[in-house]
């Protein structure tokens with residue numbers, strides 16, 4: 062049987078340094094059973110980004126293969142990009158088998174929000190998608206909040222032990238959560254998507270619980286995928302996200318970076334009140350329609366896209382769509398951020414890449430006035 066990397070699950074090989082899973086033969090044939098491929102070594106020690114040639118289909122097949130061994134699924138969702146953290150593949154799996162849902166990155170939420178409120182909101186959103194999990198855990202693998210709760214929930218439903226498949230889209234923190242659960246920095250974690258390449262089995266010590274880490278699936282329609290790798294990184298917040306509240310009249314325009322133009326259409330005296338949420342590196346800029354056009358063409362302080370990927374972004378087909386968002390609802394730009402309406406209805410015209418998903422949902426965070 063071939064040896065596998067303990068960090069990303071790839072089969073190890075000593076022949077070609079340019080292929081996945083490379084390790085010098087001297088190490089590969091040595092006595093150690095816990096081997097780390099050269100790519101994982103570089104990611105762990107130097108934080109390098111090393112792209113691979115694995116495809117969307119490869120990742121999907123790998124998850125499907127591991128599914129057969131699992132008693133329960135532990136899907137991981139990103140709290141600030143909930144809509145961007147699932148795709149049909151994940152929803153299909155969750156409709157088929159028992160799951161304990163984990164909502165990660167609680168530390169990124171700016172407002173005081175009680176985890177039980179978040180859990181209720183998630184339960185409702187998942188019910189709309191036809192998913193009824195056994196339980197929901199709200200966690201932050203960054204500060205450790207709620208991690209023990211995952212362990213307790215698995216123990217509660219599977220007192221004699223279980224094999225749990227940890228799945229989700231790229232970068233939601235699957236591997237980080239596994240490391241926290243086992244109490245060691247074992248599987249490879251990085252800020253770049255596509256870190257885990259194959260399934261990796263790890264046991265929580267003295268627990269009869271085996272966790273299977275899996276490669277992240279890739280959803281469609283994320284605005285973050287319309288910009289370069291560097292801009293993409295700025296859209297995945299490392300720290301608390303920004304919030305800005307607006308009370309503006311007809312024809313005022315809010316730019317969300319250079320990616321989305323929001324034009325307010327309300328023509329009554331009572332101006333709508335809404336808050337905009339996104340990563341701190343996304344420029345929020347209020348202006349008028351003529352100035353917006355000029356800024357989108359020329360201004361380099363409005364990012365993303367950055368100066369390097371702006372020309373490519375400009376070539377992407379855009380469309381204009383009108384939305385009416387009621388008080389207590391949010392307009393979500395998958396993979397980018399959202400607008401939460403405090404006093405509505407908010408009537409807007411959105412100019413954005415045509416293939417980006419825009420969703421109206423019940424408010425996750427109700428903005429303060």
Ligand SMILES: Nc1nc2c(ncn2[C@@H]2O[C@H](COP(=O)(O)OP(=O)(O)OP(=O)(O)O)[C@@H](O)[C@H]2O)c(=O)[nH]1
Pocket residue numbers: 165166167168169200201202203204229230231232233234235236237238249250251252253254255256257258275276277278298299300
């Ligand atoms: N702020 C914050 N960042 C987190 C948290 N959990 C994980 N991250 C970060 O998210 C990024 C991705 O983490 P990974 O654990 O590699 O994510 P993954 O889901 O295993 O990713 P793939 O293997 O690429 O599918 C890393 O930069 C982590 O440090 C969290 O609770 N809060």
Ligand SMILES: [Mg+2]
Pocket residue numbers: 235236237249250256257274275276277
């Ligand atoms: Mg991973």
